[in-house]
Amino acid sequence: MADPKGFLTHTSRETPTRRPVDLRLSDWKEVYEDFASDTLRTQASRCMDCGIPFCHNGCPLGNLIPEWNDLVYKDRWLDGIERLHATNNFPEFTGRLCPAPCEASCVLGINQDPVTIKQVEVELIDRAFDEGWVQPVYPVFLTGKRVAVVGSGPAGLAAAQQLTRAGHTVTVFERADRIGGLLRYGIPEFKMEKRHIDRRIAQMEAEGTVFRTGVNVGVDITAEDLRATHDAIVLAGGSTIARDLPIEGRELDGIHQAMEFLPWANRVQLGDDVTDADGLPPINARGKKVIIIGGGDTGADCLGTSLRQGAESVHQLEIMPRPPAERADSTPWPTYPLMYRVSSAHEEGGERLFAVNTERFVGEDGKVTALQLHEVKFEAGRFVKVEGTDFTLGADLVLLAMGFVGPQREGLIEDLGVGLTDRGNVARDDNWAADVDGVFVAGDMGRGQSLIVWAIAEGRSCAAAVDRYLAGTSELPSPIEPTRLAQR
Numbered sequence: 001m002a003d004p005k006g007f008l009t010h011t012s013r014e015t016p017t018r019r020p021v022d023l024r025l026s027d028w029k030e031v032y033e034d035f036a037s038d039t040l041r042t043q044a045s046r047c048m049d050c051g052i053p054f055c056h057n058g059c060p061l062g063n064l065i066p067e068w069n070d071l072v073y074k075d076r077w078l079d080g081i082e083r084l085h086a087t088n089n090f091p092e093f094t095g096r097l098c099p100a101p102c103e104a105s106c107v108l109g110i111n112q113d114p115v116t117i118k119q120v121e122v123e124l125i126d127r128a129f130d131e132g133w134v135q136p137v138y139p140v141f142l143t144g145k146r147v148a149v150v151g152s153g154p155a156g157l158a159a160a161q162q163l164t165r166a167g168h169t170v171t172v173f174e175r176a177d178r179i180g181g182l183l184r185y186g187i188p189e190f191k192m193e194k195r196h197i198d199r200r201i202a203q204m205e206a207e208g209t210v211f212r213t214g215v216n217v218g219v220d221i222t223a224e225d226l227r228a229t230h231d232a233i234v235l236a237g238g239s240t241i242a243r244d245l246p247i248e249g250r251e252l253d254g255i256h257q258a259m260e261f262l263p264w265a266n267r268v269q270l271g272d273d274v275t276d277a278d279g280l281p282p283i284n285a286r287g288k289k290v291i292i293i294g295g296g297d298t299g300a301d302c303l304g305t306s307l308r309q310g311a312e313s314v315h316q317l318e319i320m321p322r323p324p325a326e327r328a329d330s331t332p333w334p335t336y337p338l339m340y341r342v343s344s345a346h347e348e349g350g351e352r353l354f355a356v357n358t359e360r361f362v363g364e365d366g367k368v369t370a371l372q373l374h375e376v377k378f379e380a381g382r383f384v385k386v387e388g389t390d391f392t393l394g395a396d397l398v399l400l401a402m403g404f405v406g407p408q409r410e411g412l413i414e415d416l417g418v419g420l421t422d423r424g425n426v427a428r429d430d431n432w433a434a435d436v437d438g439v440f441v442a443g444d445m446g447r448g449q450s451l452i453v454w455a456i457a458e459g460r461s462c463a464a465a466v467d468r469y470l471a472g473t474s475e476l477p478s479p480i481e482p483t484r485l486a487q488r
Protein backbone atom coordinates (compact mmCIF):
# COMPACT_ATOMS: atom_id res chain seq x y z
CA MET A 1 0.00 0.00 0.00
CA ALA A 2 1.34 3.39 -1.02
CA ASP A 3 0.78 5.32 2.21
CA PRO A 4 -1.49 3.79 4.89
CA LYS A 5 -2.68 7.27 5.88
CA GLY A 6 -2.59 8.84 2.42
CA PHE A 7 -6.36 9.01 1.96
CA LEU A 8 -6.73 10.57 5.41
CA THR A 9 -3.93 13.10 5.02
CA HIS A 10 -4.68 14.14 1.43
CA THR A 11 -8.43 14.37 1.19
CA SER A 12 -8.55 16.51 -1.93
CA ARG A 13 -8.27 15.11 -5.43
CA GLU A 14 -6.09 17.12 -7.81
CA THR A 15 -6.26 16.91 -11.58
CA PRO A 16 -4.18 18.76 -14.19
CA THR A 17 -5.09 22.33 -15.01
CA ARG A 18 -6.43 23.08 -18.46
CA ARG A 19 -4.52 25.74 -20.42
CA PRO A 20 -6.23 29.17 -20.66
CA VAL A 21 -9.15 29.03 -23.10
CA ASP A 22 -7.89 31.83 -25.39
CA LEU A 23 -4.52 30.10 -25.69
CA ARG A 24 -5.87 26.68 -26.48
CA LEU A 25 -8.37 28.07 -29.00
CA SER A 26 -5.43 29.57 -30.87
CA ASP A 27 -3.77 26.19 -31.39
CA TRP A 28 -4.76 22.52 -31.64
CA LYS A 29 -2.47 21.16 -28.94
CA GLU A 30 -3.77 19.03 -26.06
CA VAL A 31 -5.58 21.17 -23.53
CA TYR A 32 -3.85 20.09 -20.31
CA GLU A 33 -0.84 21.64 -18.55
CA ASP A 34 1.95 19.40 -17.27
CA PHE A 35 1.29 17.73 -13.92
CA ALA A 36 4.05 17.95 -11.28
CA SER A 37 5.42 14.51 -10.37
CA ASP A 38 5.38 15.33 -6.63
CA THR A 39 1.67 16.13 -6.87
CA LEU A 40 1.13 12.90 -8.76
CA ARG A 41 2.88 10.88 -6.04
CA THR A 42 0.72 12.56 -3.41
CA GLN A 43 -2.37 11.72 -5.41
CA ALA A 44 -1.24 8.11 -5.87
CA SER A 45 -0.77 7.91 -2.10
CA ARG A 46 -4.54 8.37 -1.66
CA CYS A 47 -5.08 4.81 -2.97
CA MET A 48 -6.18 2.56 -0.10
CA ASP A 49 -5.09 -0.72 -1.76
CA CYS A 50 -8.58 -2.02 -1.09
CA GLY A 51 -9.08 -5.66 -0.16
CA ILE A 52 -11.68 -5.74 -2.91
CA PRO A 53 -10.47 -3.09 -5.38
CA PHE A 54 -13.64 -2.15 -7.23
CA CYS A 55 -11.49 -0.14 -9.66
CA HIS A 56 -10.36 -3.49 -11.16
CA ASN A 57 -13.90 -4.46 -11.93
CA GLY A 58 -14.77 -1.00 -13.23
CA CYS A 59 -11.93 -1.23 -15.77
CA PRO A 60 -12.73 -3.49 -18.75
CA LEU A 61 -9.00 -4.21 -19.02
CA GLY A 62 -8.74 -5.28 -15.37
CA ASN A 63 -5.89 -2.79 -14.91
CA LEU A 64 -3.77 -3.52 -11.80
CA ILE A 65 -4.49 -0.06 -10.45
CA PRO A 66 -3.48 -0.32 -6.75
CA GLU A 67 -0.18 -1.92 -7.81
CA TRP A 68 0.87 0.95 -10.05
CA ASN A 69 -0.42 3.56 -7.63
CA ASP A 70 1.90 2.03 -5.04
CA LEU A 71 4.86 1.85 -7.46
CA VAL A 72 4.46 5.49 -8.55
CA TYR A 73 4.27 6.60 -4.92
CA LYS A 74 7.52 4.72 -4.27
CA ASP A 75 9.15 6.32 -7.34
CA ARG A 76 9.48 2.89 -9.02
CA TRP A 77 8.31 4.05 -12.43
CA LEU A 78 9.95 1.30 -14.49
CA ASP A 79 8.17 -1.37 -12.44
CA GLY A 80 5.00 0.71 -12.68
CA ILE A 81 4.95 0.77 -16.49
CA GLU A 82 5.66 -2.97 -16.56
CA ARG A 83 2.52 -3.58 -14.46
CA LEU A 84 0.51 -1.14 -16.59
CA HIS A 85 1.58 -2.74 -19.87
CA ALA A 86 0.72 -6.16 -18.42
CA THR A 87 -2.96 -5.37 -18.94
CA ASN A 88 -3.08 -2.49 -21.43
CA ASN A 89 -1.29 -2.26 -24.77
CA PHE A 90 -1.99 1.45 -25.19
CA PRO A 91 -2.23 3.40 -21.92
CA GLU A 92 -1.34 6.58 -23.82
CA PHE A 93 -4.77 6.35 -25.52
CA THR A 94 -6.86 5.41 -22.49
CA GLY A 95 -4.91 7.73 -20.17
CA ARG A 96 -5.99 10.64 -22.37
CA LEU A 97 -9.38 9.57 -23.69
CA CYS A 98 -11.05 7.12 -21.35
CA PRO A 99 -14.09 8.29 -19.36
CA ALA A 100 -12.47 6.30 -16.54
CA PRO A 101 -15.09 3.84 -15.27
CA CYS A 102 -12.33 2.80 -12.82
CA GLU A 103 -12.58 6.18 -11.07
CA ALA A 104 -16.38 5.95 -11.00
CA SER A 105 -16.05 2.67 -9.08
CA CYS A 106 -13.12 3.66 -6.83
CA VAL A 107 -13.98 2.79 -3.21
CA LEU A 108 -12.69 6.16 -2.04
CA GLY A 109 -15.45 7.67 -4.19
CA ILE A 110 -18.10 6.47 -1.73
CA ASN A 111 -17.46 9.37 0.63
CA GLN A 112 -14.54 11.33 -0.90
CA ASP A 113 -13.32 12.24 -4.36
CA PRO A 114 -11.88 9.14 -6.07
CA VAL A 115 -8.19 8.52 -6.73
CA THR A 116 -6.88 10.25 -9.90
CA ILE A 117 -6.26 6.87 -11.53
CA LYS A 118 -6.30 8.13 -15.12
CA GLN A 119 -3.65 10.76 -14.43
CA VAL A 120 -1.33 8.20 -12.86
CA GLU A 121 -1.83 6.05 -15.96
CA VAL A 122 -0.98 8.77 -18.48
CA GLU A 123 2.02 10.04 -16.50
CA LEU A 124 3.40 6.51 -16.27
CA ILE A 125 3.27 5.86 -20.01
CA ASP A 126 4.48 9.34 -21.01
CA ARG A 127 7.48 8.98 -18.71
CA ALA A 128 8.13 5.48 -20.08
CA PHE A 129 8.26 6.84 -23.65
CA ASP A 130 10.46 9.78 -22.55
CA GLU A 131 12.89 7.45 -20.78
CA GLY A 132 13.08 5.07 -23.76
CA TRP A 133 11.53 2.21 -21.79
CA VAL A 134 8.95 1.41 -24.47
CA GLN A 135 10.91 -0.94 -26.69
CA PRO A 136 9.81 -3.66 -29.13
CA VAL A 137 8.79 -6.91 -27.48
CA TYR A 138 9.85 -9.66 -29.87
CA PRO A 139 8.17 -13.05 -30.17
CA VAL A 140 10.26 -15.93 -28.81
CA PHE A 141 9.54 -18.06 -31.90
CA LEU A 142 7.47 -17.81 -35.10
CA THR A 143 4.54 -20.17 -35.59
CA GLY A 144 4.38 -19.78 -39.36
CA LYS A 145 0.65 -18.95 -39.08
CA ARG A 146 -0.65 -15.89 -40.90
CA VAL A 147 -3.33 -13.62 -39.45
CA ALA A 148 -5.13 -10.76 -41.23
CA VAL A 149 -6.55 -8.00 -39.04
CA VAL A 150 -9.08 -5.81 -40.85
CA GLY A 151 -9.22 -2.31 -39.35
CA SER A 152 -6.55 -0.38 -37.46
CA GLY A 153 -8.55 1.21 -34.63
CA PRO A 154 -7.72 0.34 -31.02
CA ALA A 155 -9.36 -3.11 -31.29
CA GLY A 156 -7.41 -4.12 -34.40
CA LEU A 157 -4.15 -2.69 -33.04
CA ALA A 158 -4.49 -4.50 -29.69
CA ALA A 159 -5.31 -7.81 -31.40
CA ALA A 160 -2.42 -7.35 -33.85
CA GLN A 161 0.14 -6.56 -31.16
CA GLN A 162 -0.88 -9.52 -28.99
CA LEU A 163 -0.86 -11.97 -31.93
CA THR A 164 2.48 -10.72 -33.27
CA ARG A 165 4.04 -11.14 -29.83
CA ALA A 166 2.61 -14.69 -29.71
CA GLY A 167 4.66 -15.48 -32.83
CA HIS A 168 2.07 -15.22 -35.60
CA THR A 169 2.72 -13.28 -38.78
CA VAL A 170 0.18 -10.45 -38.68
CA THR A 171 -0.87 -8.00 -41.37
CA VAL A 172 -3.22 -5.13 -40.53
CA PHE A 173 -5.34 -3.97 -43.47
CA GLU A 174 -6.73 -0.42 -43.27
CA ARG A 175 -8.81 1.27 -45.94
CA ALA A 176 -7.89 4.79 -44.81
CA ASP A 177 -4.55 6.29 -45.78
CA ARG A 178 -3.26 6.23 -42.20
CA ILE A 179 -3.37 3.82 -39.27
CA GLY A 180 -5.48 4.48 -36.17
CA GLY A 181 -9.21 4.26 -36.95
CA LEU A 182 -11.22 6.78 -34.93
CA LEU A 183 -8.11 7.61 -32.89
CA ARG A 184 -6.65 9.09 -36.08
CA TYR A 185 -9.56 10.69 -37.90
CA GLY A 186 -12.39 10.98 -35.33
CA ILE A 187 -10.79 12.21 -32.12
CA PRO A 188 -9.48 15.77 -32.54
CA GLU A 189 -5.85 16.72 -32.05
CA PHE A 190 -6.71 18.80 -28.96
CA LYS A 191 -7.93 15.64 -27.19
CA MET A 192 -5.02 13.50 -28.32
CA GLU A 193 -2.07 14.60 -30.44
CA LYS A 194 -1.51 12.08 -33.21
CA ARG A 195 2.19 11.68 -32.43
CA HIS A 196 1.07 9.28 -29.71
CA ILE A 197 -0.29 6.91 -32.35
CA ASP A 198 2.80 7.22 -34.54
CA ARG A 199 5.28 6.23 -31.86
CA ARG A 200 3.20 3.20 -30.88
CA ILE A 201 2.95 2.11 -34.53
CA ALA A 202 6.75 2.40 -34.78
CA GLN A 203 7.04 -0.04 -31.87
CA MET A 204 4.56 -2.44 -33.50
CA GLU A 205 6.36 -2.33 -36.85
CA ALA A 206 9.66 -3.08 -35.13
CA GLU A 207 7.99 -6.08 -33.47
CA GLY A 208 7.00 -7.41 -36.88
CA THR A 209 3.38 -6.33 -37.44
CA VAL A 210 2.89 -5.38 -41.09
CA PHE A 211 0.58 -2.46 -41.93
CA ARG A 212 -1.13 -2.05 -45.30
CA THR A 213 -3.06 1.21 -45.66
CA GLY A 214 -5.38 2.16 -48.53
CA VAL A 215 -6.72 -1.40 -48.78
CA ASN A 216 -10.49 -1.75 -48.50
CA VAL A 217 -11.05 -5.43 -47.74
CA GLY A 218 -14.05 -6.73 -49.65
CA VAL A 219 -13.33 -4.28 -52.46
CA ASP A 220 -9.58 -4.13 -53.14
CA ILE A 221 -9.02 -7.68 -51.86
CA THR A 222 -11.85 -10.19 -51.88
CA ALA A 223 -12.70 -11.97 -48.67
CA GLU A 224 -12.01 -15.22 -50.52
CA ASP A 225 -8.43 -14.13 -51.30
CA LEU A 226 -7.92 -13.04 -47.71
CA ARG A 227 -9.12 -16.40 -46.38
CA ALA A 228 -7.00 -18.31 -48.89
CA THR A 229 -3.82 -16.50 -47.84
CA HIS A 230 -4.37 -16.34 -44.06
CA ASP A 231 -4.99 -18.91 -41.33
CA ALA A 232 -7.29 -16.59 -39.38
CA ILE A 233 -8.99 -13.23 -39.86
CA VAL A 234 -9.85 -10.68 -37.15
CA LEU A 235 -12.61 -8.27 -38.14
CA ALA A 236 -12.10 -4.94 -36.35
CA GLY A 237 -13.74 -2.57 -38.82
CA GLY A 238 -15.63 -0.48 -36.25
CA SER A 239 -19.21 0.79 -36.22
CA THR A 240 -19.13 3.18 -39.13
CA ILE A 241 -22.73 3.87 -40.16
CA ALA A 242 -23.86 7.09 -38.48
CA ARG A 243 -27.43 7.53 -37.22
CA ASP A 244 -29.28 9.96 -39.50
CA LEU A 245 -32.11 12.42 -38.93
CA PRO A 246 -34.50 11.86 -41.84
CA ILE A 247 -36.79 14.85 -41.29
CA GLU A 248 -38.01 17.59 -43.64
CA GLY A 249 -35.11 19.53 -45.14
CA ARG A 250 -32.43 16.86 -44.53
CA GLU A 251 -31.40 17.15 -48.21
CA LEU A 252 -30.32 20.80 -47.81
CA ASP A 253 -26.65 21.75 -48.23
CA GLY A 254 -24.75 22.47 -45.05
CA ILE A 255 -25.97 19.42 -43.09
CA HIS A 256 -23.26 16.87 -42.41
CA GLN A 257 -22.52 13.88 -40.26
CA ALA A 258 -19.87 14.56 -37.58
CA MET A 259 -17.55 12.07 -39.26
CA GLU A 260 -17.83 13.98 -42.55
CA PHE A 261 -16.62 17.09 -40.70
CA LEU A 262 -14.06 16.02 -38.07
CA PRO A 263 -11.53 14.15 -40.25
CA TRP A 264 -10.79 17.29 -42.30
CA ALA A 265 -9.54 19.18 -39.25
CA ASN A 266 -7.32 16.23 -38.31
CA ARG A 267 -5.95 16.11 -41.86
CA VAL A 268 -5.00 19.80 -41.64
CA GLN A 269 -3.11 19.12 -38.40
CA LEU A 270 -1.40 16.15 -40.06
CA GLY A 271 -0.12 18.50 -42.78
CA ASP A 272 -2.27 17.24 -45.66
CA ASP A 273 -2.83 19.56 -48.60
CA VAL A 274 -6.61 19.87 -48.14
CA THR A 275 -7.09 23.59 -47.49
CA ASP A 276 -8.16 26.53 -49.63
CA ALA A 277 -6.38 29.90 -49.92
CA ASP A 278 -7.68 30.86 -46.44
CA GLY A 279 -6.23 27.71 -44.95
CA LEU A 280 -9.67 26.10 -44.52
CA PRO A 281 -10.67 22.53 -45.31
CA PRO A 282 -13.74 21.77 -47.52
CA ILE A 283 -16.18 21.46 -44.58
CA ASN A 284 -15.38 24.03 -41.90
CA ALA A 285 -17.06 26.31 -39.38
CA ARG A 286 -15.27 29.64 -40.01
CA GLY A 287 -17.72 32.54 -39.57
CA LYS A 288 -20.70 30.18 -39.46
CA LYS A 289 -23.63 29.68 -37.14
CA VAL A 290 -23.11 26.06 -36.19
CA ILE A 291 -25.70 23.75 -34.66
CA ILE A 292 -24.61 20.35 -33.40
CA ILE A 293 -27.38 17.80 -32.92
CA GLY A 294 -26.30 15.36 -30.22
CA GLY A 295 -25.12 16.20 -26.73
CA GLY A 296 -22.45 13.50 -26.34
CA ASP A 297 -18.69 13.35 -26.72
CA THR A 298 -18.71 13.35 -30.52
CA GLY A 299 -20.82 16.52 -30.36
CA ALA A 300 -18.31 18.05 -27.93
CA ASP A 301 -15.52 17.19 -30.40
CA CYS A 302 -17.46 19.03 -33.12
CA LEU A 303 -17.87 21.97 -30.72
CA GLY A 304 -14.15 22.27 -29.89
CA THR A 305 -13.27 21.91 -33.58
CA SER A 306 -15.83 24.55 -34.66
CA LEU A 307 -14.56 27.03 -32.05
CA ARG A 308 -10.94 26.55 -33.17
CA GLN A 309 -12.00 27.11 -36.79
CA GLY A 310 -13.62 30.44 -35.85
CA ALA A 311 -17.36 29.74 -35.80
CA GLU A 312 -19.62 32.77 -35.27
CA SER A 313 -21.77 30.83 -32.79
CA VAL A 314 -22.22 27.20 -31.75
CA HIS A 315 -25.26 25.51 -30.20
CA GLN A 316 -25.22 21.90 -29.07
CA LEU A 317 -28.67 20.30 -28.84
CA GLU A 318 -29.56 17.31 -26.69
CA ILE A 319 -32.97 15.61 -26.63
CA MET A 320 -32.47 14.27 -23.09
CA PRO A 321 -33.06 16.56 -20.09
CA ARG A 322 -30.05 18.17 -18.43
CA PRO A 323 -28.57 15.55 -16.04
CA PRO A 324 -28.24 16.31 -12.32
CA ALA A 325 -25.08 18.06 -11.04
CA GLU A 326 -24.23 15.09 -8.80
CA ARG A 327 -24.42 11.33 -9.40
CA ALA A 328 -28.08 10.45 -10.19
CA ASP A 329 -29.88 8.05 -7.83
CA SER A 330 -30.43 5.73 -10.79
CA THR A 331 -26.65 5.21 -11.11
CA PRO A 332 -25.36 4.57 -7.57
CA TRP A 333 -21.71 3.75 -6.80
CA PRO A 334 -19.94 1.73 -8.28
CA THR A 335 -21.80 2.16 -11.58
CA TYR A 336 -20.80 4.83 -14.09
CA PRO A 337 -22.68 7.94 -12.93
CA LEU A 338 -25.25 9.80 -14.96
CA MET A 339 -24.42 13.44 -14.20
CA TYR A 340 -23.87 16.79 -15.87
CA ARG A 341 -20.36 16.95 -17.33
CA VAL A 342 -18.42 19.89 -18.68
CA SER A 343 -15.78 18.76 -21.17
CA SER A 344 -12.87 20.98 -22.14
CA ALA A 345 -14.76 21.99 -25.30
CA HIS A 346 -17.81 23.09 -23.30
CA GLU A 347 -15.56 25.31 -21.22
CA GLU A 348 -14.35 27.02 -24.40
CA GLY A 349 -17.66 28.40 -25.61
CA GLY A 350 -20.96 27.61 -27.27
CA GLU A 351 -24.34 27.04 -25.70
CA ARG A 352 -25.92 23.75 -24.70
CA LEU A 353 -29.68 23.22 -24.99
CA PHE A 354 -31.33 20.22 -23.32
CA ALA A 355 -34.71 18.55 -23.83
CA VAL A 356 -34.94 19.97 -27.35
CA ASN A 357 -36.08 18.21 -30.52
CA THR A 358 -35.52 19.21 -34.14
CA GLU A 359 -38.77 19.24 -36.10
CA ARG A 360 -37.42 20.29 -39.51
CA PHE A 361 -34.53 21.93 -41.27
CA VAL A 362 -35.38 25.25 -42.93
CA GLY A 363 -33.53 26.42 -46.04
CA GLU A 364 -33.18 28.94 -48.84
CA ASP A 365 -31.81 28.28 -52.33
CA GLY A 366 -31.06 24.68 -51.33
CA LYS A 367 -28.98 25.66 -48.29
CA VAL A 368 -29.81 25.25 -44.63
CA THR A 369 -30.58 28.53 -42.86
CA ALA A 370 -32.32 27.51 -39.62
CA LEU A 371 -33.72 24.69 -37.49
CA GLN A 372 -37.32 24.54 -36.34
CA LEU A 373 -37.18 23.28 -32.74
CA HIS A 374 -39.39 22.59 -29.74
CA GLU A 375 -38.98 21.43 -26.18
CA VAL A 376 -39.80 17.83 -25.23
CA LYS A 377 -40.60 15.86 -22.12
CA PHE A 378 -40.28 12.12 -21.54
CA GLU A 379 -43.65 10.46 -20.92
CA ALA A 380 -44.70 6.81 -20.97
CA GLY A 381 -41.41 5.71 -22.54
CA ARG A 382 -41.22 8.28 -25.32
CA PHE A 383 -40.49 11.94 -25.99
CA VAL A 384 -43.52 14.17 -26.46
CA LYS A 385 -43.64 17.74 -27.65
CA VAL A 386 -44.28 20.47 -25.09
CA GLU A 387 -46.94 22.51 -26.89
CA GLY A 388 -46.27 26.21 -27.29
CA THR A 389 -42.47 25.89 -27.10
CA ASP A 390 -41.68 26.16 -30.84
CA PHE A 391 -38.68 28.27 -31.76
CA THR A 392 -36.13 28.60 -34.54
CA LEU A 393 -32.35 28.89 -34.45
CA GLY A 394 -30.35 30.22 -37.40
CA ALA A 395 -27.76 27.87 -38.86
CA ASP A 396 -25.25 27.75 -41.73
CA LEU A 397 -23.68 24.47 -40.71
CA VAL A 398 -25.47 21.57 -39.00
CA LEU A 399 -23.48 18.65 -37.63
CA LEU A 400 -25.23 15.39 -36.79
CA ALA A 401 -23.59 13.67 -33.82
CA MET A 402 -26.22 11.14 -32.80
CA GLY A 403 -24.16 7.97 -32.64
CA PHE A 404 -23.62 5.00 -34.92
CA VAL A 405 -25.98 2.18 -35.83
CA GLY A 406 -23.50 -0.53 -36.83
CA PRO A 407 -20.89 -1.61 -39.34
CA GLN A 408 -21.18 -1.10 -43.07
CA ARG A 409 -22.58 -4.23 -44.75
CA GLU A 410 -21.50 -3.71 -48.34
CA GLY A 411 -18.04 -4.96 -49.14
CA LEU A 412 -16.37 -6.82 -46.29
CA ILE A 413 -19.37 -8.20 -44.38
CA GLU A 414 -21.42 -9.25 -47.41
CA ASP A 415 -18.35 -10.64 -49.12
CA LEU A 416 -17.43 -12.79 -46.12
CA GLY A 417 -21.03 -13.79 -45.51
CA VAL A 418 -20.82 -13.50 -41.71
CA GLY A 419 -24.06 -13.42 -39.70
CA LEU A 420 -25.29 -10.32 -37.89
CA THR A 421 -27.01 -9.77 -34.55
CA ASP A 422 -30.50 -8.26 -34.44
CA ARG A 423 -28.77 -4.91 -33.77
CA GLY A 424 -26.81 -5.22 -37.00
CA ASN A 425 -23.38 -5.92 -35.51
CA VAL A 426 -21.27 -8.93 -36.54
CA ALA A 427 -22.40 -11.88 -34.40
CA ARG A 428 -19.77 -13.80 -32.43
CA ASP A 429 -19.78 -16.69 -30.00
CA ASP A 430 -18.03 -17.00 -26.61
CA ASN A 431 -14.74 -17.52 -28.44
CA TRP A 432 -15.04 -14.26 -30.40
CA ALA A 433 -15.68 -16.35 -33.54
CA ALA A 434 -18.09 -15.32 -36.29
CA ASP A 435 -20.10 -18.02 -38.03
CA VAL A 436 -17.50 -18.44 -40.80
CA ASP A 437 -14.60 -20.72 -39.88
CA GLY A 438 -11.40 -18.87 -38.97
CA VAL A 439 -13.09 -15.45 -38.77
CA PHE A 440 -13.13 -13.57 -35.44
CA VAL A 441 -14.58 -10.20 -34.39
CA ALA A 442 -13.41 -7.50 -31.96
CA GLY A 443 -14.31 -3.92 -31.06
CA ASP A 444 -17.22 -1.79 -32.19
CA MET A 445 -17.86 -4.05 -35.20
CA GLY A 446 -19.14 -6.74 -32.81
CA ARG A 447 -20.05 -4.73 -29.70
CA GLY A 448 -21.62 -1.71 -31.38
CA GLN A 449 -20.51 1.85 -30.72
CA SER A 450 -18.52 1.86 -27.48
CA LEU A 451 -15.25 3.06 -25.96
CA ILE A 452 -11.53 2.78 -26.63
CA VAL A 453 -10.95 0.84 -23.42
CA TRP A 454 -13.52 -1.77 -24.49
CA ALA A 455 -11.98 -1.95 -27.96
CA ILE A 456 -8.53 -2.68 -26.47
CA ALA A 457 -9.98 -5.22 -24.03
CA GLU A 458 -11.85 -6.92 -26.88
CA GLY A 459 -8.76 -6.90 -29.12
CA ARG A 460 -6.71 -8.57 -26.38
CA SER A 461 -9.38 -11.15 -25.58
CA CYS A 462 -10.01 -11.91 -29.25
CA ALA A 463 -6.25 -12.37 -29.80
CA ALA A 464 -6.19 -15.02 -27.06
CA ALA A 465 -9.07 -16.84 -28.79
CA VAL A 466 -7.34 -16.66 -32.20
CA ASP A 467 -4.12 -17.95 -30.63
CA ARG A 468 -6.02 -20.91 -29.14
CA TYR A 469 -7.61 -21.58 -32.56
CA LEU A 470 -4.21 -21.57 -34.27
CA ALA A 471 -2.03 -23.20 -31.64
CA GLY A 472 -4.48 -25.28 -29.58
CA THR A 473 -3.58 -23.38 -26.42
CA SER A 474 -2.65 -19.81 -25.47
CA GLU A 475 -0.81 -17.92 -22.80
CA LEU A 476 -2.24 -14.60 -23.93
CA PRO A 477 -4.43 -12.91 -21.30
CA SER A 478 -8.15 -12.54 -21.92
CA PRO A 479 -9.54 -9.63 -19.90
CA ILE A 480 -13.13 -10.16 -21.03
CA GLU A 481 -14.55 -13.48 -19.97
CA PRO A 482 -17.48 -14.76 -22.05
CA THR A 483 -19.95 -13.71 -19.34
CA ARG A 484 -18.84 -10.07 -19.71
CA LEU A 485 -18.95 -10.16 -23.51
CA ALA A 486 -22.40 -8.61 -23.67
CA GLN A 487 -21.60 -5.81 -21.20
CA ARG A 488 -20.78 -2.26 -22.24
Ligand SMILES: Cc1cc2nc3c(=O)[nH]c(=O)nc-3n(C[C@H](O)[C@H](O)[C@H](O)COP(=O)(O)OP(=O)(O)OC[C@H]3O[C@@H](n4cnc5c(N)ncnc54)[C@H](O)[C@@H]3O)c2cc1C
Pocket (backbone or CB within 6 Å): 097, 098, 099, 150, 151, 152, 153, 154, 155, 156, 157, 173, 174, 175, 176, 180, 181, 182, 183, 186, 187, 191, 215, 216, 217, 218, 236, 237, 238, 239, 258, 262, 297, 298, 301, 411, 412, 442, 443, 444, 445, 449, 450, 451, 452, 453, 455
Ligand atom coordinates in the same frame (compact mmCIF):
# COMPACT_ATOMS: atom_id res chain seq x y z
C1 LIG B 1 -15.67 11.59 -32.82
C2 LIG B 1 -15.50 10.45 -31.85
C3 LIG B 1 -14.87 10.69 -30.65
C4 LIG B 1 -14.70 9.67 -29.73
N1 LIG B 1 -14.07 9.93 -28.56
C5 LIG B 1 -13.87 8.93 -27.68
C6 LIG B 1 -13.20 9.18 -26.45
O1 LIG B 1 -12.81 10.31 -26.16
N2 LIG B 1 -13.00 8.14 -25.60
C7 LIG B 1 -13.42 6.87 -25.89
O2 LIG B 1 -13.19 5.96 -25.10
N3 LIG B 1 -14.07 6.60 -27.05
C8 LIG B 1 -14.29 7.60 -27.94
N4 LIG B 1 -14.96 7.33 -29.12
C9 LIG B 1 -15.32 5.93 -29.42
C10 LIG B 1 -14.07 5.14 -29.87
O3 LIG B 1 -13.31 5.93 -30.75
C11 LIG B 1 -14.45 3.81 -30.52
O4 LIG B 1 -15.24 3.08 -29.60
C12 LIG B 1 -13.21 2.99 -30.88
O5 LIG B 1 -12.35 3.70 -31.73
C13 LIG B 1 -13.62 1.68 -31.55
O6 LIG B 1 -12.46 1.01 -31.95
P1 LIG B 1 -12.48 -0.06 -33.13
O7 LIG B 1 -11.06 -0.52 -33.26
O8 LIG B 1 -13.52 -1.08 -32.86
O9 LIG B 1 -12.96 0.72 -34.44
P2 LIG B 1 -12.51 2.06 -35.17
O10 LIG B 1 -11.68 2.93 -34.30
O11 LIG B 1 -13.76 2.62 -35.73
O12 LIG B 1 -11.57 1.55 -36.35
C14 LIG B 1 -12.09 0.75 -37.40
C15 LIG B 1 -11.18 0.87 -38.60
O13 LIG B 1 -11.51 -0.15 -39.54
C16 LIG B 1 -11.36 0.38 -40.83
N5 LIG B 1 -12.14 -0.44 -41.76
C17 LIG B 1 -13.49 -0.64 -41.75
N6 LIG B 1 -13.84 -1.47 -42.75
C18 LIG B 1 -12.70 -1.79 -43.41
C19 LIG B 1 -12.42 -2.60 -44.55
N7 LIG B 1 -13.39 -3.24 -45.22
N8 LIG B 1 -11.13 -2.73 -44.98
C20 LIG B 1 -10.13 -2.07 -44.32
N9 LIG B 1 -10.34 -1.28 -43.24
C21 LIG B 1 -11.61 -1.15 -42.79
C22 LIG B 1 -11.88 1.79 -40.70
O14 LIG B 1 -11.39 2.61 -41.74
C23 LIG B 1 -11.32 2.19 -39.33
O15 LIG B 1 -10.04 2.78 -39.47
C24 LIG B 1 -15.17 8.36 -30.05
C25 LIG B 1 -15.84 8.12 -31.25
C26 LIG B 1 -16.02 9.16 -32.15
C27 LIG B 1 -16.73 8.91 -33.45
Ligand code: SF4
Pocket (backbone or CB within 6 Å): 046, 047, 048, 049, 050, 053, 054, 055, 056, 065, 066, 069, 105, 106, 107, 108, 115, 117
Ligand atom coordinates in the same frame (compact mmCIF):
# COMPACT_ATOMS: atom_id res chain seq x y z
S1 SF4 C 1 -10.80 1.28 -5.54
FE1 SF4 C 1 -9.69 3.29 -5.46
S2 SF4 C 1 -8.73 3.28 -3.42
FE2 SF4 C 1 -9.34 1.14 -3.82
S3 SF4 C 1 -7.55 0.15 -4.76
FE3 SF4 C 1 -8.77 0.97 -6.47
S4 SF4 C 1 -7.92 3.04 -6.85
FE4 SF4 C 1 -7.17 2.39 -4.82
